[in-house]
Amino acid sequence: MTTPEATPEAGQPRPEERLEQAVRAAEQALIEFEIAVETFRVEVENFSRLHHQKLGPMYARLDELDAQIAEARAARTGDPEDLRRAEEARARVLPMPGVEELFHGWMDGNGLFPEAVAMLTDQQVRPPERVRPSxxxxxxxxxxxxxxxxxxxxxxxxxxxxxxxxxxxxxxxxxxxxxxxxxxxxxxxxxxAPAERRPSPSEELYARLEWLAARKEMLTSLAGELENGAIGSMLRMAPDDPDRLLDEIADQLLAEVAQKEAELAQLVG
Incomplete structure (x- = not known):
């Protein structure tokens, strides 16, 4: 006696319909995830720009002071190890930028930006603005x-x-x-208007689910890199007020600069 083939109960969606619903749900979830990742990427990029603008000169000053302190100490002692440390400290100081680096961010295919024109013509230069979407x-x-x-x-x-x-x-x-x-x-x-979805075979729906899963895995990896990076980690420390965190770091760096300047003054004095 043969067993009759199973059929969907009355009112229940067919397996293909359930699979299509799963695909649509996965698509919407992936889109929401992509929006969250892109939003955080923009925040990291903006904060990184501010971090470089506000703290970059302080880090450069600290590197220069480290080099000067090492050179002053080496000049006093003449010790080969102190001389080696002085050379290494000087090598860590950023060299004078070239022409292309000097104009990076000031020029594009259409020529100089308005800020660059203002700077070169001795007009008041507008300070860089923070890009924070409303x-x-x-x-x-x-x-x-x-x-x-x-x-x-x-x-x-x-x-x-x-x-x-x-x-x-x-x-x-x-x-x-x-x-x-x-x-x-x-x-x-x-x-x-977007074209309406056409019914797809089960094989295509399964392939779509696999693609969505792979895409989500890639985005998860990207989100992890953003969150675990130096800038992302700082943002996670003060998500509601990142500017305050920058101010605190700036105060710490200024104190370190003052300490190293005093150390250098003792060595050369």
């Missing part, structure tokens, strides 16, 4: 990322259109440009 910019970015994410496309042409659009969205968000984000939201709303 709450509204964050909201607009999240909405656009959810609506236009390339992973929601099934056709190559639609994916390419979404990738080009999301690239512009990411650039506007990185600059904290709320006005441009609003314009991009209007552009997306007026554009062609």
């Amino acid at each position: 709450d509204e910019a964050r909201k607009l970015y999240r909405e656009l990322a959810r609506q236009a994410h390339p992973d929601l496309a099934q056709e190559d042409d639609e994916r390419a259109r979404r990738e080009e659009f999301i690239t512009r969205v990411n650039a506007a968000y990185a600059r904290g440009d709320e006005v441009l984000l609003r314009e991009l939201a209007e552009e997306w709303a007026a554009g062609p």
